[in-house]
Amino acid sequence: MTLVPLPILLIEPIVREALLEDLGRAGDITTDAIAAPDCVARTVMAARQDGVVAGIDLAALAFQLIDPAIRFKSIMADGATVMPGAMIAAIEGPARGVLSAERVALNFVSRLSGIASATANLSAAVSHTKARIVCTRKTTPLLRAIEKYAVRAGGGADHRFGLDDAALIKDNHIAIAGGVAVAIRRVRAHVGHLVKIEVEVDTLAQLEEALGVGVDAVLLDNMSLDQLREAVAMIDGRAVGEASGRVTLETAPAIAETGVDLISVGWLTHSAPILDIGLDYDHR
Amino acid sequence: MTLVPLPILLIEPIVREALLEDLGRAGDITTDAIAAPDCVARTVMAARQDGVVAGIDLAALAFQLIDPAIRFKSIMADGATVMPGAMIAAIEGPARGVLSAERVALNFVSRLSGIASATANLSAAVSHTKARIVCTRKTTPLLRAIEKYAVRAGGGADHRFGLDDAALIKDNHIAIAGGVAVAIRRVRAHVGHLVKIEVEVDTLAQLEEALGVGVDAVLLDNMSLDQLREAVAMIDGRAVGEASGRVTLETAPAIAETGVDLISVGWLTHSAPILDIGLDYDHR
Amino acid sequence: MTLVPLPILLIEPIVREALLEDLGRAGDITTDAIAAPDCVARTVMAARQDGVVAGIDLAALAFQLIDPAIRFKSIMADGATVMPGAMIAAIEGPARGVLSAERVALNFVSRLSGIASATANLSAAVSHTKARIVCTRKTTPLLRAIEKYAVRAGGGADHRFGLDDAALIKDNHIAIAGGVAVAIRRVRAHVGHLVKIEVEVDTLAQLEEALGVGVDAVLLDNMSLDQLREAVAMIDGRAVGEASGRVTLETAPAIAETGVDLISVGWLTHSAPILDIGLDYDHR
Amino acid sequence: MTLVPLPILLIEPIVREALLEDLGRAGDITTDAIAAPDCVARTVMAARQDGVVAGIDLAALAFQLIDPAIRFKSIMADGATVMPGAMIAAIEGPARGVLSAERVALNFVSRLSGIASATANLSAAVSHTKARIVCTRKTTPLLRAIEKYAVRAGGGADHRFGLDDAALIKDNHIAIAGGVAVAIRRVRAHVGHLVKIEVEVDTLAQLEEALGVGVDAVLLDNMSLDQLREAVAMIDGRAVGEASGRVTLETAPAIAETGVDLISVGWLTHSAPILDIGLDYDHR
Amino acid sequence: MTLVPLPILLIEPIVREALLEDLGRAGDITTDAIAAPDCVARTVMAARQDGVVAGIDLAALAFQLIDPAIRFKSIMADGATVMPGAMIAAIEGPARGVLSAERVALNFVSRLSGIASATANLSAAVSHTKARIVCTRKTTPLLRAIEKYAVRAGGGADHRFGLDDAALIKDNHIAIAGGVAVAIRRVRAHVGHLVKIEVEVDTLAQLEEALGVGVDAVLLDNMSLDQLREAVAMIDGRAVGEASGRVTLETAPAIAETGVDLISVGWLTHSAPILDIGLDYDHR
């Protein structure tokens, strides 16, 4: 999967809103007091940790929306691996704008790079298998599109984007429907021909029921490694097998080795720490 | 500091936007297929971890904006300490709405509770001192107001909310101005009488310079414990002393014992993991 | 497929915007001049043509957003078949609000009912076959969600909702990729496991190439009935077969009889005439 | 009446919203997978039917908002008459953007051209008379400004734009007021000196009453040709005479020949089919 | 002209935006600190000056949007004459909400009442004539609809609401067109049949030219009383005569006595001082 930049129409409103959130009603009163209008700042965005970078376009937008006179030159591209000190971008322009946009730019790039890095680490841990890492809908409210992008930047694959682009039948749906098979049938009768259906199963009996009526993917939730292995054998290529539950850097390799196609991880988007990225100013 | 709920005018647009992000263009196609219009769901929001809860109002709004017929009954209030199994709220109403809003509601309450819990843990670690925990502007873009609220729910104190409500003179400001004293003077001449001024100092020499011209607060950045102790002695009550840098649950007590007034922690808002909160359905 | 109402969160902003478009800066100056504040209007929304009704919720919202004191009582539900004179809803309340909202309410319900009716007519024409009618992305800008809903109300099935929820490889994609198979492979490598892939083919050779690499659905564009029949035989259940091009009420039965699964029709949403629906006031 | 382009401030938000509606949360996943970043597309927007073109500015904006690097060169101007094959514009630029914006651009230009073409056809049918074609408030919700523009592009004249820019007293207003004369008097007393007043009359007796108190225009609703002729004679230049009801290409000439000034036609905006316009790619 | 309330759809977004502007990111920190959640406030909105009140609905909305539990009881209606001490409304509810919304509510009602009062004073000064007071487009940006409403509340009449609902040919238009008559003819050929045309004339020669080609209204700009009298005689009922320029409470009667129909006054909306209105709390 090639990493494709998000359309500017999708990210510009988010960056604009984030800047307005920080500027408040009066703007950056500290910088306004200190930097003369003609004061120029030169700074380099640099990593302070190992990881994978993501969100450079959003950082660039933060500076350019504050002041179009700021030049933002990417040195790296999203998805690149960085080490401490690695230069990600060079920024030069009116100091007022550079300093005013700095925090918002870093908030985006460090958060998204954190997600990308966590994804990359997990992906590396399972790279000896065919398993791919995917995220869930446990994303930060209002930031789903860019967080899913960060997962892709880290080498993860896409899961569904919301409630409407694929069907995911969960335990409560099954309870309401009265069974796995009836749930799948109801959904299949309801959705269009371009909607895939995945069903969450907690037991091998449920899996058998699901495979019996046919389904595009099965979410094997919180199964033991033995169960996962047996599930993969039962599926036998008839559906995509996705493991979830208690996935960590330590457990991921063994889970992947069971033969599942996907491992879904909620904490990539809800709990991954940021990647430490900062600006190094050149005050000569 | 009493915890005061955020005005609904501030939180409603965020919850609405989060729901729309998840509903996409067609809504919850899975639930729509499975749950009949008259199917009723009863569920309890419960903690699955120790921590402090925050964001119950946002969760309530998520359900009520999806379907006003859903009854959301809080059992706990924001700021309450929870243990695994603790019931936070009871929700009952049309199953379609309950299932459709579930993820958004949990995304809010688990994220904010994660921040509140991390804050509470740090606060507990320094509770034998006068030091208070505060957060920074390293918040999630678009969620600053609610994340700062979560810090308060966890017992933390407020820092500035943006670039315009207080002046914080940082290292790059000082470099541009050419010194601590001149930077403070420029800001003082620029801002209104209701704006406080804080200055970041890296050395005791800078601190001395700051105290010489007078300032409301000093950010003692990345100082050793010895430096912090000396800084507190130098300040001698003339300014608020805020320590920052390398704060963890382990290092916080010693930092607090130096006598600083505040300890600021970026990772409360940029890297705290969520608190695991889920819904337990009653399918009888 | 049961018809499920669209979430109010999706339709309310559209109805609100439509009312504001009509109210302009000063509101309904004619009605304001003529109807006293306590003047009550009673009216019945009635069909003036045979067809299928859709959009009643939007009409109800139009009245309720203008004045919550207006009572809107549905007599029929979306998807119902109507004949001239059939009563769809009864509306009663302050005359100012009723008259001010009337045109917007009718603009929604007549347009959506026009789409539903056209869909129902086409569906009836192919009801002796397994073929289902689907629409395309040739929808009215800003109204896609409600127009796709109207197609469902008329008995049609869903196609993809936008550029991001399913992959549809068209002629120009194939030209850029350099062939059907390579195009499908590139897309498969790029998209997530819950994304279906459909490919448009103009010839049976292209179809063979598509089936060779495997694909979820094939769009058989502008093929003759003979070609369609052969295509269906070639597909042999391995993909969904969708016919498109030159579909009219007259041609649809024969197309459906070729054995295709779906018939997609752009004019359902871009050129269907409205269904004539009006309000009959009771001025006693 | 010269055709004046709509201000970009009015059309840009509509085009932007339409693109976002189509891009969803992840953008054009098909094109992203297939077209390399440096792949260039060259295409010509061409008519496939006889008609009058309108909406070229909106199509241009669709491409430019997706990617400012796309060059859109108009070959024709809105209001121009086209024949099948006529080239309307040439578009060249990064293939990703061109293919992603194509459908939205065509949705606008084909819909507006459909309205312009229908208006032009009707206008031609009455061109031997002084009658002008006008549209109504039966426009597509959210698109009124651009649909009224399309009517002008087709040679039609403006009617009122909403409820607030002119008074139009309809049958229900008359019923509430208790008569034509009292209704007109109430409105005249209420509105400002720059607001014109039109009254809908169903009978010649009502017309006489209207002319007695004076009014700027009369809407002669569903009258026979004889009634229209008599109405025109009664009006005798004292008001604008507008005929409405059952207007088709076939009936329009005779209606126009009665001497009315305007013929208003709802279906221009609510039921006109699109004009078939497509893109011809040059894949050399 | 009866005063008709503005639709809530028009005023609600303005009041909501004004509250958010005041609440900022953290709400009313003073009131939150002082008033307990169950503290109840009782207060009366009262005039402190003679004048005419307007904007009560907006004040009510300010309180209700902050907290629906607040009861706002109007004692007077917009357009009522008040004396110092006159009670306009009674407000009771949770003190937090009442105090937080107070300033926004008063900002609306005092500003709009200031406009209404100035209009009423001017209207009274010309009440022995047929002249009506009207305002211009010199309104506060973003508040035109409510300011025009305040003029109506003060007994003024409506002028056009914007650039699109009536044509007003000004001196620069005439200069560009090359003369009064050609300007009027160009506009008449361009606009729809429900658009009135007014022309600004600086001399009686221009007036004669305007009347020669016919026009709905003439704006007699900065004419002497003698000129105005002569202009009225020349017009002789063939157009509405509007005087403008140097209108004050002192000059208005004589201007009105020249026989003009309207006197337009820019300062009603751009420079009228507020009417002093406050809240009297009952702290028993």
Next chain:
Amino acid sequence: MTLVPLPILLIEPIVREALLEDLGRAGDITTDAIAAPDCVARTVMAARQDGVVAGIDLAALAFQLIDPAIRFKSIMADGATVMPGAMIAAIEGPARGVLSAERVALNFVSRLSGIASATANLSAAVSHTKARIVCTRKTTPLLRAIEKYAVRAGGGADHRFGLDDAALIKDNHIAIAGGVAVAIRRVRAHVGHLVKIEVEVDTLAQLEEALGVGVDAVLLDNMSLDQLREAVAMIDGRAVGEASGRVTLETAPAIAETGVDLISVGWLTHSAPILDIGLDYDHR
């Protein structure tokens, strides 16, 4: 205090909204009819009164948002003193855009210059003292940021921007708390370390109580000159002393001479008349 331009991100949405308010649904129908597309206008923005100019950036934006081809060249900067005839800016470009944006541009610059001029006049009246002029929260709804900026342009200082950036304890807060000291203590316990606290006192006894517990600023409301003098003596540099109530150009000098630091004036933003600024066209 140097005058720093507001970030374009803050002012652009306001100017855009103001233009849309004026353009309505059809734009400037008068200018569209009269000015040919290639007609060029040259005009100079000039003062017609003595005063201080503010808002030039907003005027520039108005022209540029209407048509980017318009060149707006500032001759003066905000904060400059002008005399009748003083040229503020030169504007040249397509006449359609220039004439369409003219009123909105002038509405901004004349209103903000009116505020700046009133502030400058008051500031001049107290320039022999240390007192600075400040404004209040009695600003025009939706325009607070730009009105506060205008006060700064006129030489005034900032007061708080809203309810959340500083605490201002007023009479009703004191009544609810039960006293000045308890009110201050409650607020101090509630707010963050970067929030200043001001308290409104009506009597010297209250002032003494406030100074006893310590506070950043005191608002001396409606005190006599004698009281103010005594208050200043009592404060003795321990807090900022702000006088308010009955401030006019005439009373301000004596108030300032009492030694207060600040004089706050509501009418600067709620009742200052505009500064007369117009456009002089060059029609050669």
